[in-house]
Amino acid sequence: xxxxxxxxxxxxxxxxxxxxxxxxxxxxxxxxxxxxxxxxxxxxxxxxxxxxxxxxxxxxxxxxxxxxxxxxxxxxxxxxxxxxxxxxxxxxxxxxxxxxxxxxxxxxxxxxxxxxxxxxxxxxxxxxxxxxxxxxxxxxxxxxxxxxxxxxxxxxxxxxxxxxxxxxxxxxxxxxxxxxxxxxxxxxxxxxxxxxxxxxxxxxxxxxxxxxxxxxxxxxxxxxxxxxxxxxxxxxxxxxxxxxxxxxxxxxxxxxxxxxxxxxxxxxxxxxxxxxxxxxxxxxxxxxxxxxxxxxxxxxxxxxxxxxxxxxxxxxxxxxxxxxxxxxxxxxxxxxxxxxxxxxxxxxxxxxxxxxxxxxxxxxxxxxxxxxxxxxxxxxxxxxxxxxxxxxxxxxxxxxxxxxxxxxxxxxxxxxxxxxxxxxxxxxxxxxxxxxxxxxxxxxxxxxxxxxxxxxxxxxxxxxxxxxxxxxxxxxxxxxxxxxxxxxxxxxxxxxxxxxxxxxxxxxxxxxxxxxxxxxxxxxxxxxxxxxxxxxxxxxxxxxxxxxxxxxxxxxxxxxxxxxxxxxxxxxxxxxxxxxxxxxxxxxxxxxxxxxxxxxxxxxxxxxxxxxxxxxxxxxxxxxxxxxxxx
Amino acid sequence: xxxxxxxxxxxxxxxxxxxxxxxxxxxxxxxxxxxxxxxxxxxxxxxxxxxxxxxxxxxxxxxxxxxxxxxxxxxxxxxxxxxxxxxxxxxxxxxxxxxxxxxxxxxxxxxxxxxxxxxxxxxxxxxxxxxxxxxxxxxxxxxxxxxxxxxxxxxxxxxxxxxxxxxxxxxxxxxxxxxxxxxxxxxxxxxxxxxxxxxxxxxxxxxxxxxxxxxxxxxxxxxxxxxxxxxxxxxxxxxxxxxxxxxxxxxxxxxxxxxxxxx
Numbered sequence: 001x002x003x004x005x006x007x008x009x010x011x012x013x014x015x016x017x018x019x020x021x022x023x024x025x026x027x028x029x030x031x032x033x034x035x036x037x038x039x040x041x042x043x044x045x046x047x048x049x050x051x052x053x054x055x056x057x058x059x060x061x062x063x064x065x066x067x068x069x070x071x072x073x074x075x076x077x078x079x080x081x082x083x084x085x086x087x088x089x090x091x092x093x094x095x096x097x098x099x100x101x102x103x104x105x106x107x108x109x110x111x112x113x114x115x116x117x118x119x120x121x122x123x124x125x126x127x128x129x130x131x132x133x134x135x136x137x138x139x140x141x142x143x144x145x146x147x148x149x150x151x152x153x154x155x156x157x158x159x160x161x162x163x164x165x166x167x168x169x170x171x172x173x174x175x176x177x178x179x180x181x182x183x184x185x186x187x188x189x190x191x192x193x194x195x196x197x198x199x200x201x202x203x204x205x206x207x208x209x210x211x212x213x214x215x216x217x218x219x220x221x222x223x224x225x226x227x228x229x230x231x232x233x234x235x236x237x238x239x240x241x242x243x244x245x246x247x248x249x250x251x252x253x254x255x256x257x258x259x260x261x262x263x264x265x266x267x268x269x270x271x272x273x274x275x276x277x278x279x280x281x282x283x284x285x286x287x288x289x290x291x292x293x294x295x296x297x298x299x300x301x302x303x304x305x306x307x308x309x310x311x312x313x314x315x316x317x318x319x320x321x322x323x324x325x326x327x328x329x330x331x332x333x334x335x336x337x338x339x340x341x342x343x344x345x346x347x348x349x350x351x352x353x354x355x356x357x358x359x360x361x362x363x364x365x366x367x368x369x370x371x372x373x374x375x376x377x378x379x380x381x382x383x384x385x386x387x388x389x390x391x392x393x394x395x396x397x398x399x400x401x402x403x404x405x406x407x408x409x410x411x412x413x414x415x416x417x418x419x420x421x422x423x424x425x426x427x428x429x430x431x432x433x434x435x436x437x438x439x440x441x442x443x444x445x446x447x448x449x450x451x452x453x454x455x456x457x458x459x460x461x462x463x464x465x466x467x468x469x470x471x472x473x474x475x476x477x478x479x480x481x482x483x484x485x486x487x488x489x490x491x492x493x494x495x496x497x498x499x500x501x502x503x504x505x506x507x508x509x510x511x512x513x514x515x516x517x518x519x520x521x522x523x524x525x526x527x528x529x530x531x532x533x534x535x536x537x538x539x540x541x542x543x544x545x546x547x548x549x550x551x552x553x554x555x556x557x558x559x560x561x562x563x564x565x566x567x568x569x570x571x572x573x574x575x576x577x578x579x580x581x582x583x584x585x586x587x588x589x590x591x592x593x594x595x596x597x598x599x600x601x602x603x604x605x606x607x608x609x610x611x612x613x614x615x616x617x618x619x620x621x622x623x624x625x626x627x628x629x630x631x
Numbered sequence: 632x633x634x635x636x637x638x639x640x641x642x643x644x645x646x647x648x649x650x651x652x653x654x655x656x657x658x659x660x661x662x663x664x665x666x667x668x669x670x671x672x673x674x675x676x677x678x679x680x681x682x683x684x685x686x687x688x689x690x691x692x693x694x695x696x697x698x699x700x701x702x703x704x705x706x707x708x709x710x711x712x713x714x715x716x717x718x719x720x721x722x723x724x725x726x727x728x729x730x731x732x733x734x735x736x737x738x739x740x741x742x743x744x745x746x747x748x749x750x751x752x753x754x755x756x757x758x759x760x761x762x763x764x765x766x767x768x769x770x771x772x773x774x775x776x777x778x779x780x781x782x783x784x785x786x787x788x789x790x791x792x793x794x795x796x797x798x799x800x801x802x803x804x805x806x807x808x809x810x811x812x813x814x815x816x817x818x819x820x821x822x823x824x825x826x827x828x829x830x831x832x833x834x835x836x837x838x839x840x841x842x843x844x845x846x847x848x849x850x851x852x853x854x855x856x857x858x859x860x861x862x863x864x865x866x867x868x869x870x871x872x873x874x875x876x877x878x879x880x881x882x883x884x885x886x887x888x889x890x891x892x893x894x
Contacts (some may be wrong), residue, residue: 510738517695518751519727533741
């Protein structure tokens, strides 16, 4: 029976009871978080969505001014330079490989001497500067300085790097000569000098049979000269045009804002003044047709240069030796050979692209979006042209995450299985808090541990002769994808471990009991019943770990090496030992320095949106697995 | 290691001989001095109030009680087909394959129906598909479930109804062809129709298995069991053929319980 005239609660006052107030307080707390999240999304979209029209205008200018035309030739030129550099590296790898012994001996002696100099230079410089002062220096002071220097020499001699390739007699001789060195001497110790000479002589000697290869490489390098001159000619013209267009753009923008302000102005005098200003700032339309016509005159010359370069390169590259004796040189030669085909093909079809190119072709918005999503270059603040291609960053993020997951999944899930299924109570009491403690280490601390300890140790290990067969060894860069991945693995292990352990814990005890009653051993129960039953939960744990890895910023910024380039996959798995940049790292690094509201600034926001979408997607998938009903 | 627990020719007619068994959880005694011979190929019901020790007694027969820390036998022995199952050198996994068990709450694994049934065969390393198929069909037939699930063996076992899931658990328990089947209040979580089906099933299963069923439902004991044991506070009060126990109980406590005066 509906109650029509309700008696108000005795606490209620003007329809507002204590109960309602409490309810409202908690509802507003929950509501606030949602509102803040929505505000963040709205802000990201507002700042980011302006990017595509802005980038489109930049690409338009790139075309109208003729930079795109020059880049047709320029890309071939840089490909040519890259190929030449690979060939040069192959040449020197061959020579150095043939005189490895001399190289190592010379390097070790020099390294030993340098280490000694570094450690004793402070006291030495003090002594030398006081000696230079001549009679003014107090003899007691000099004596003390000498004593200090002798002590530091003694200390330095005690801890010098190992020299496995020097004989013990040579090492003793070297130590003797540096210990008894005159303080003012600046030349190298005799052994260091003689080993350097021996190395140079060996290089000289080994280069004799390679003279033909040297000639080929030189000829190849020289072949690009014509095109190079042509490109730098055209570059001057087009940059001037581009600058003119950009200046006009800025003036137009200023004028538009003046007009807008005039439209809003209430006072007629102010409006008049603003309108006058606007009229005065009317930009002279930059002359783009004349320079463009001049540029178009280059078309036939460009085509001819390309055809000539192609013919020259094709003949020269055929003269390369079929094999080289050193493995590294052979690898580089093979890399050069596989790059040759695309290089020549590009050269062959460039003339056609040059003649078809037109400056007045429109740039659609989709071209800007496509260039953002699939562009291989992220170039900003350059003099030539800015490109915002996300691929190198995305590839970097994904490769680092892959390394991290490959290490963290076995470690985290394995530890969870062991702790949940097999460990004694004591082991549980020790291991669980320790793993969860890793989470408490601030990521910036992990980052510098990664740089100082892990990166250096890894590089030192990679330089061991016995490990030269590992792909990518010796590591060139101390900071690379692998080191970043290792640290991120360490960071995500607690997440994966805790959630996977929870998932295993949540498997109903009845399953284990039933399995035992059917005659399963401990191991069979774990691997045939418990773990399969917890599988979706474990998968969710891994996904949430991945979300954490992709979103992590500090460690990758410190440890990943921050080179904006898609790693070179020609060295196979060694690509993981190259430096890289990431989606998160680029935002942290560049956002502080970009002009507010510029296209670059907006581009970083779009990267942020993309990152947000990726992590959101991963978390949503993970929650799908978590909430999947078990019964 | 004792691995052969099959029925020996020289074995006595009782499948399970329990002699002076006492059992405790930590220091708390749960069974006191129980002596009981359970006959082969018959159904024996264990009845009693909650906490009377009927489940504990059942769980001693396949030593599943050992999963609980601190649970141990304090005196006496259990022989199955003449072999002491508490010998230190017994093969526990083989024992549990010979003594199947069905639990109060049906608990199929979150796997397909087929994989549930052949679970124990997979444990013993059977890989041949034909052998698995045959065993699954036999076990499902025996559990009167074949007709209902034969077309969806590969679907999840968790999609079946409660009664079907419990019959699937019975099929899973008998797939390795044990001699003895322990049932711990198998119908407690089921509706009357599903209960009826399981009871019908028990009569068929009796041909092949020695069945011990713990139940708090006296009507079920009278319907199914050949023999009934009445336990009270961990002691065996009376053990007799079911008709005799319910109609002319010797012990006054049994009389009080079966007439409903306490419990």
